[in-house]
Amino acid sequence: MLDICDVSVFYDQRSVLKNCRLHLAAGERLALMGPSGCGKTTLLRLALGLQMPDSGTVRSRFQRPAAVFQEARLLPWRTAAENVNAVLNDTRETLDEAERWLSRLSLADACRLYPSELSGGMQQRVSLARALAFQPDFLVLDEPFHGLDEALQAHTVELLLHALPHDLSILMVTHNEQEAVALGCRILRYHEGSFC
Amino acid sequence: MNEGAVKKLKRFLLALVFWLGLWFALSVLIRQELLLPSPWQVLRRLLALAGTRSFWRMTGSSILRVLIGIVSAALLGVLLAFLTHCSRLAHTLLAPLMTLVKSTPVASFIVLALVWIGRDLVPVFITGLIVLPVVWGNMSEALVSMDPKFLELAKVYRMPRLRILRRITLPSVLPSFRAALSTSLGLGWKAGIAAEVLTVPKQSVGRMIYESKLYLETTDLFAWTVTVVVLSLIIERTLFMLIGRSERGRQHA
Numbered sequence: 490m491l492d493i494c495d496v497s498v499f500y501d502q503r504s505v506l507k508n509c510r511l512h513l514a515a516g517e518r519l520a521l522m523g524p525s526g527c528g529k530t531t532l533l534r535l536a537l538g539l540q541m542p543d544s545g546t547v548r549s550r551f552q553r554p555a556a557v558f559q560e561a562r563l564l565p566w567r568t569a570a571e572n573v574n575a576v577l578n579d580t581r582e583t584l585d586e587a588e589r590w591l592s593r594l595s596l597a598d599a600c601r602l603y604p605s606e607l608s609g610g611m612q613q614r615v616s617l618a619r620a621l622a623f624q625p626d627f628l629v630l631d632e633p634f635h636g637l638d639e640a641l642q643a644h645t646v647e648l649l650l651h652a653l654p655h656d657l658s659i660l661m662v663t664h665n666e667q668e669a670v671a672l673g674c675r676i677l678r679y680h681e682g683s684f685c
Numbered sequence: 686m687n688e689g690a691v692k693k694l695k696r697f698l699l700a701l702v703f704w705l706g707l708w709f710a711l712s713v714l715i716r717q718e719l720l721l722p723s724p725w726q727v728l729r730r731l732l733a734l735a736g737t738r739s740f741w742r743m744t745g746s747s748i749l750r751v752l753i754g755i756v757s758a759a760l761l762g763v764l765l766a767f768l769t770h771c772s773r774l775a776h777t778l779l780a781p782l783m784t785l786v787k788s789t790p791v792a793s794f795i796v797l798a799l800v801w802i803g804r805d806l807v808p809v810f811i812t813g814l815i816v817l818p819v820v821w822g823n824m825s826e827a828l829v830s831m832d833p834k835f836l837e838l839a840k841v842y843r844m845p846r847l848r849i850l851r852r853i854t855l856p857s858v859l860p861s862f863r864a865a866l867s868t869s870l871g872l873g874w875k876a877g878i879a880a881e882v883l884t885v886p887k888q889s890v891g892r893m894i895y896e897s898k899l900y901l902e903t904t905d906l907f908a909w910t911v912t913v914v915v916l917s918l919i920i921e922r923t924l925f926m927l928i929g930r931s932e933r934g935r936q937h938a
Contacts, residue, residue: 539837556841562834566856575852576842623842 490515491536491627491660496545498531505531508545509683515626518659520669523679529662530559532684533629536660551658555625557633561612563604563619569611570600573619590622591615594648610641617645621652628653630661634668646671722904731908744912746888747808748920751877754812755870755924761813762820763862769821770828783818791815795880804884808891812877819869820862827861828854863928870924874917890916 491513498506506528513519513536521529534540535547537556555576563572573587574580588600594614604612613633620628634642646668653659653672663669669676677684705724712723722730734740769776794814798807831854839849881891890909897906 537841539840553843554841556838558834558838560834562838564835564852564856567852575844575848579848579852629841 490548490550491658492546492548493532493535494546494548496532496535496542496547498528498535498540499543506542507683511536511677511684513627513658513660515658516656518657518661518672518674520659520661520663520666520672520674520676521679521684522663522666522669522676523684527679529679530631533631533660533662536627537629549627551625551627553623553625554627554629555620555623556629557613557616557620557631559632559635561604561609561616563612563615565604568601568603569596569607569615569618572604572615573622576619576623587618587622590618590652593621593652594618594645610637610645613637614645614648617649617652624654625657627658627660630659630663632662632664634663634665642668719901719903722907726904727907727911730904731911734905734908734912740912742888743890743893744916746886747878747881747890748916750805750808750881750886750889751812751874752920754809754877755816755866755873757809758813758816758873759820759862759866762817762865763824765817765821766824766828769825776825779821783821786814787818791876791879792883795883798880799884805886807884808877808880808886808889811880812873815873815876816866816869819872820865823861823865823868824858827858831857859928863925866924866928867921870921871917874913874920878913 491511493509493511496506496509497504505526509528509532511519511532521532523529531540533556535542536549537554538547538549563569564575567575569591570584570587573590574584577583577586588597591597591600594617596611596614596618599607599611599615604615607615613636617633634645637645642665650671659672659674661669661672661674666676708721708724712721712726715721718726765775765779769779791811791814795807795811798810802810835853835857836849839853844852878891878894881889882895883891885892885895890913894906894909894913897903897909
C-alpha cells in the first residue's frame with residue numbers, strides 16, 4: 490500500500506506538487522496523466538523513495554518495488570542478461586533465470602548483447618524484463634514506451650500483459666490513455682495541482 | 686593484425702629509423718664516443734650488459750622498487766579517493782596535501798626522504814609520491830561525476846553495497862583509473878630512477894647510471910638509459926593489458 494498525504498515539492502521555489510494526495514492499494518493499478526512539468530515524475534520518485542517531499546508524508550508498505558524509467562538505465566558495461574541478473578542474486582545460477590525473463594519479452598537472441606548493440610525499443614524491453622525478474626509487489630512505470638513507434642508500443646504492451654502477475658500494484662505515468670487501459674490502470678488526471 | 690595497426694606500426698618504424706639515422710649521423714660528425722656514442726656502439730654495449738647476471742639483478746631490483754611504489758600508491762590513492770568522497774572533512778584535510786605533493790619538486794622530496802628513510806626505500810617512496818596524487822585526483826573526480834541514475838537504480842532494486850561497488854562504482858571509475866596510471870606511470874618510473882641515481886641503492890639501474898657518469902662511460906650511460914626507456918614501455922603495456930582484461934565489455938560503454 491502506498492499513501493501520499495498532503496505532499497508539496499518545490500524546485501527553485503517553484504511549486505511542482507502542492508498538497509497532493511494519492512492512495513494506491515495492494516493490487517491496484519493507477520495511471521497518472523497530465524501536461525509536462527505537472528509533477529508526475531516527481532510523484533513517482535516520491536513513491537520510490539528517491540526523493541523526499543518538502544512537506545507532507547509518503548508511506549509505502551510495498552516490500553519489493555521495481556521501476557522502469559523513461560530511459561532504460563542499463564549498465565553499459567554489462568550484457569542484457571547480466572543487466573537483468575544484477576537485480577537478482579547476480580550469480581551464475583540466476584543468469585539462467587535472467588535469460589528466461591528476456592525470452593518472455595522476445596529478447597532471447599539479445600541476452601549476450603551489450604546495451605549499445607540494442608535498439609532503443611530492445612533496451613526498454615530489457616529494462617522491463619529486469620523489473621519483472623525482480624518479482625516486485627509494486628511496479629513504477631515512467632512513460633516506459635516513450636520513443637517507441639506505435640507498432641512496437643502495442644507489441645511491448647502485449648508482451649508485458651502476458652508477463653505481469655495479476656496482483657501486482659502499478660503506478661504509471663503515460664501520455665497514452667490506450668496503454669494505461671490496456672494495462673488495466675485506473676486513470677488519474679492532473680487538475681489544479683492534484684491528480685483525481 | 687588489422688590494417689590500422691599495420692599502418693601505425695609502419696609510422697612508428699619510420700620515426701624510429703629517422704631518429705636513429707639522425708643520432709648515427711651526429712655521432713659520425715662528432716666522432717667522440719665520450720660525447721656521443723653511435724647507436725651501434727650503444728647496442729653492442731647493451732647486448733654485452735644483457736649477457737651478465739648483474740644486469741638482470743639490477744634491472745629486476747629497480748623494477749621491483751618502482752612496481753611496489755606504483756601499486757601501493759595506486760591502492761592508497763583509490764582508498765583515499767573513496768574516503769574523501771564519503772567524508773567532507775577528509776577531503777578538506779587531504780586536498781591541500783595532495784596539491785602540495787604535486788607542486789613540490791621531486792628533488793626536494795628525494796633529499797628529505799633520504800634523511801627520513803633508508804636509501805633502498807627512497808625510490809619506492811618517490812615513485813609512490815608521484816603516482817598517489819594523480820590517482821587520487823582522477824578517482825575523486827570520477828566518483829563525483831558518476832551517473833546518479835545508476836545509483837538510483839541500485840537504490841530502487843535494493844542492491845547490496847558490495848554489488849553496487851562491483852557492478853556500478855568500480856566499472857564507472859575504471860577508465861579514470863586507467864587514465865591516472867597512464868599519466869603517472871612514466872613520471873613515476875622516471876622519478877624512481879632519478880631517486881636511485883641520487884641515493885645509489887646497492888642493486889639498481891640508477892646506481893649504474895650514476896657510476897657511468899662518474900667514470901665518464903657515456904656508452905654505458907646510453908645503454909642503461911635505453912634499458913630504462915624499454916622497461917618503462919614494457920611496464921606500461923603490461924599494466925594496461927592487465928587493466929584491459931578487467932575492462933572487458935567497457936568498450937561498449
